[in-house]
Each structure stands twice: as C-alpha cells, then as structure tokens.
Amino acid sequence: MEQISQFLPFILMFVVIYLFMIVPQQKKAKKEKEFESSLKVGDKIVTKSGFHGKIAELAETTVVIETMSGKLKMEKSAISLDMSAALNKKA
Structure with a gap:
C-alpha cells in the first residue's frame, strides 16, 4: 500500500x-x-503566414489561392482555421 x-x-x-x-x-x-x-473553391481564407485570398483551385493536399498580386500554390495545412473563421465572420 x-x-x-x-x-x-x-x-x-x-x-x-x-x-x-x-x-x-x-x-x-x-x-x-x-x-x-x-474547403471549396471561392472560399475566402487567411494563411498562417498572413496571406489573404480566395481559393481558386483545390487538389488533394494543395490549394491555389488568388491574391491581389497573383496566384499562390500552397499546402492546405498552411490555411489558418481561426483567422479564416474570423475573416468570414466579419463579411
């Protein structure tokens, strides 16, 4: 014991x-x-590094986002859940 x-x-x-x-x-x-x-095409998102954009294309693990300066291809995991939710809540 x-x-x-x-x-x-x-x-x-x-x-x-x-x-x-x-x-x-x-x-x-x-x-x-x-x-x-x-996530779907047309969603407004914010990445963990601070890029704001709209989803232009989706693949299995990557996403192409359209920003004011062009298109960027990045991993889906780079999209911030919290910041994207806050952005879409304002709109």
Whole structure:
C-alpha cells in the first residue's frame, strides 16, 4: 500500500497533463482536419503566414489561392482555421 501512495502524485500529474494538454490538442487537430476537408473553391481564407485570398483551385493536399498580386500554390495545412473563421465572420 505504501508503494502505491509513493507513485500516486506521479499518476495524478500524468492524468492532469493528459486532460489539460493532450486532449484539447487532439480536439484542435481534428477540427483543423475537418476544416481542410470542407474547403471549396471561392472560399475566402487567411494563411498562417498572413496571406489573404480566395481559393481558386483545390487538389488533394494543395490549394491555389488568388491574391491581389497573383496566384499562390500552397499546402492546405498552411490555411489558418481561426483567422479564416474570423475573416468570414466579419463579411
């Protein structure tokens, strides 16, 4: 019984870390994957690097966005869920 009580703080610490750090990160990753799969031509987006544009073409893992200075091809994962949602909320 004494051995279990020695490890109890470590077990509790792991549970707290799991609940407050790992689970929310997994939920966020799942939301981003759903967002990437729901993108369609014509959507206004903002990339994680700050480019604003509209989707011109879609491929399996890449997207071509139309900006004021031309077209850019980038990975779907470079599109920011949070900033794009804020942009579309304003409009």
